[in-house]
Amino acid sequence: xxxRGEPSSDPLDLVTGxxxxxxxxxAVELGVADELADGARTPEQLAAAIGADPRATLYLLxxxxxxxxxxxxxxxxxxxxxxxxxLARSHPDSVAQIVLKxxxxxxxxxxxxxxxxxxxxxxxxxxxxxxxxxxxxxxxxRALDDLAARFGDELPDLAGLESGGTxxxxxxxxxxxxxxxxxxxxxxxxxxxxxxxxxxxxxxxHPELGFLAGDLxxxxxxxxxxxxxxxxxxxxxxxxxxxxxxxxxxxxxxxLLAPGGTLLVYEWVIDESxxxxxxxxxxxxxxLLENEGGRTHDEQAxxxxxxxxxxxxxxxxxxxGPISVLRGTRPA
Numbered sequence: 001x002x003x004r005g006e007p008s009s010d011p012l013d014l015v016t017g018x019x020x021x022x023x024x025x026x027a028v029e030l031g032v033a034d035e036l037a038d039g040a041r042t043p044e045q046l047a048a049a050i051g052a053d054p055r056a057t058l059y060l061l062x063x064x065x066x067x068x069x070x071x072x073x074x075x076x077x078x079x080x081x082x083x084x085x086x087l088a089r090s091h092p093d094s095v096a097q098i099v100l101k102x103x104x105x106x107x108x109x110x111x112x113x114x115x116x117x118x119x120x121x122x123x124x125x126x127x128x129x130x131x132x133x134x135x136x137x138x139x140x141x142r143a144l145d146d147l148a149a150r151f152g153d154e155l156p157d158l159a160g161l162e163s164g165g166t167x168x169x170x171x172x173x174x175x176x177x178x179x180x181x182x183x184x185x186x187x188x189x190x191x192x193x194x195x196x197x198x199x200x201x202x203x204x205x206h207p208e209l210g211f212l213a214g215d216l217x218x219x220x221x222x223x224x225x226x227x228x229x230x231x232x233x234x235x236x237x238x239x240x241x242x243x244x245x246x247x248x249x250x251x252x253x254x255x256l257l258a259p260g261g262t263l264l265v266y267e268w269v270i271d272e273s274x275x276x277x278x279x280x281x282x283x284x285x286x287x288l289l290e291n292e293g294g295r296t297h298d299e300q301a302x303x304x305x306x307x308x309x310x311x312x313x314x315x316x317x318x319x320x321g322p323i324s325v326l327r328g329t330r331p332a
């Protein structure tokens with residue numbers, strides 16, 4: 001299901017969906033797609049290149065062909081199909097980083113029954129994983145950047161910034177959303193604030209952006225007293241946290257605004273029934289599994305935190321996708 005798609009309601013389609021995910025994840029993790037991007041390979045040639053069993057490799061290639069990701073090239077060889085070509089890291093529109101992100105969480109989702117029983121996440125928070133497995137954690141940031149490039153085009157219209165000025169993208173990771181806004185808003189001067197390790201990915205993906213090492217767990221996110229920004233962006237941050245932490249994050253973000261400045265909260269906003277929009281309802285389960293205390297929040301809660309932080313003219317803007325914007329202004 002794409003971030004903007006509707007899930008199937010057929011229980012058998014849903015329960016067997018893991019098979020396609022495993023085929024795609026294995027093709028990327030083992031480098032099958034990368035090898036085939038360089039030209040057709042027989043199962044024996046491919047197995048030798050990736051260090052795998054020839055018979056098992058044949059079955060994987062056959063399954064990829066059945067799924068439309070590969071095709072026979074003659075002489076017992078296989079090649080990537082047009083649909084399968086973005087699985088290769090070298091493809092200009094590669095989805096490999098997204099696949100690797102989802103492949104990591106493939107195993108985490110098997111723990112959903114336990115998470116429902118006890119209400120706890122199945123893995124440590126991202127900042128802890130950054131210390132224990134930095135490679136996977138930075139792959140996560142690259143995948144988020146690729147997802148934003150494909151599905152984040154509504155942000156500028158939803159943000160409604162009519163003029164430039166300074167913008168702090170707090171917890172902005174690779175800089176995906178700051179870069180999107182900078183391209184759309186003339187005169188905007190964006191800076192990303194995140195943990196120091198995130199700068200590596202930002203320099204790979206959006207080197208034109210400024211970067212500040214900071215920490216959302218610290219007062220003012222680690223920024224000095226008296227520093228003010230025309231705009232502050234909290235993009236896909238609140239769903240990682242329980243309500244009391246979100247209230248603090250919104251308060252700290254609002255305190256960084258100059259008089260008349262704008263706080264933008266770009267977030268998966270659930271309705272009060274917790275049944276829609278459908279992609280957001282599914283996303284709520286993802287947050288349960290990924291983040292201790294993670295959840296989706298409704299409009300009333302987020303708008304309330306913004307007003308409690310002293311912001312005025314709070315409004316909620318929805319587009320056609322699942323992520324919307326709440327914006328508020330610090331009194332002049």
